Amino acid sequence: MDIKSTAEKLNREWKGRFAEIRRGIISRLSPQGRIEREKWLLRQQRKEARRALRGRQPTYSVYAIKGSQARIASHLRTRLYLATRGGYRMKRRQHRKPGLIVRNLGCTTEEFIRYISSLFKPGMSWSDRGEWHLDHIRPIASFDLTDPKQVAEACHYTNIRPLWAKENFSRPKPRRAKADILGKCPRTYK
Incomplete structure (x- = not known):
C-alpha cells in the first residue's frame, strides 16, 4: 500500500x-x-x-369523509370568490377567462359585480370585502350538486347577495336544515 x-x-x-x-x-x-x-x-x-x-401514508381529507357534495360546494364557493376578484392567475394574464361558475352566473363578471354593488347595504364597498360575504339566499346544501341544472340554479346571480359577516355567521347552518329541505335522511357525518 x-x-x-x-x-x-x-x-x-x-x-x-x-x-x-x-x-x-x-x-x-x-x-x-x-x-x-x-x-x-x-x-x-x-x-x-x-x-x-x-410519502405513502394515506391521508383522509375532510372532503373524502364528507363526500362529493361538500367537495363540490367548496369548489363552487372558491370559484365564485375568484370570479369576483378576477382570480390570481387571471390577473397575471391580464384577461378574464369565463369558467363554469361565470357561465352558471347567468351574466358576465362585470354585470355580476354591478348587481352585487346595487345590493350593498350602507357601509359596504369592494374595499372592505372581508367584512361582508357573498351569501347564497338558498343554501348550497339544499341543492343536489351532482345535477348540472341544480348547480346552475345554485350559482345563478339571483341566488347570491352581499351580507355582513356577522349576520351571515348568525344564520342557522344550512347543513342542519339539509334533511328538512331535501326530504332525505339526516347526514351521518359531523
Missing part, C-alpha cells in the same frame, strides 16, 4: 470515530459503547422508516 491510500483509509476511520464521539458513542469496543451504538442505529433505522412511509 502506498502512503496516500493509507492516509485516506485512516482519515475515513477517524472521521467515523469522531462522528460517533460527537453523537455520544464513546467507544465501539467497550460494552457500553456497543449498547449506545446499537441504540443509535435503531433510532436511525426508525427515522428512515418513518421518512419512507411519510
Whole structure:
C-alpha cells in the first residue's frame, strides 16, 4: 500500500470515530459503547422508516369523509370568490377567462359585480370585502350538486347577495336544515 491510500483509509476511520464521539458513542469496543451504538442505529433505522412511509401514508381529507357534495360546494364557493376578484392567475394574464361558475352566473363578471354593488347595504364597498360575504339566499346544501341544472340554479346571480359577516355567521347552518329541505335522511357525518 502506498502512503496516500493509507492516509485516506485512516482519515475515513477517524472521521467515523469522531462522528460517533460527537453523537455520544464513546467507544465501539467497550460494552457500553456497543449498547449506545446499537441504540443509535435503531433510532436511525426508525427515522428512515418513518421518512419512507411519510410519502405513502394515506391521508383522509375532510372532503373524502364528507363526500362529493361538500367537495363540490367548496369548489363552487372558491370559484365564485375568484370570479369576483378576477382570480390570481387571471390577473397575471391580464384577461378574464369565463369558467363554469361565470357561465352558471347567468351574466358576465362585470354585470355580476354591478348587481352585487346595487345590493350593498350602507357601509359596504369592494374595499372592505372581508367584512361582508357573498351569501347564497338558498343554501348550497339544499341543492343536489351532482345535477348540472341544480348547480346552475345554485350559482345563478339571483341566488347570491352581499351580507355582513356577522349576520351571515348568525344564520342557522344550512347543513342542519339539509334533511328538512331535501326530504332525505339526516347526514351521518359531523
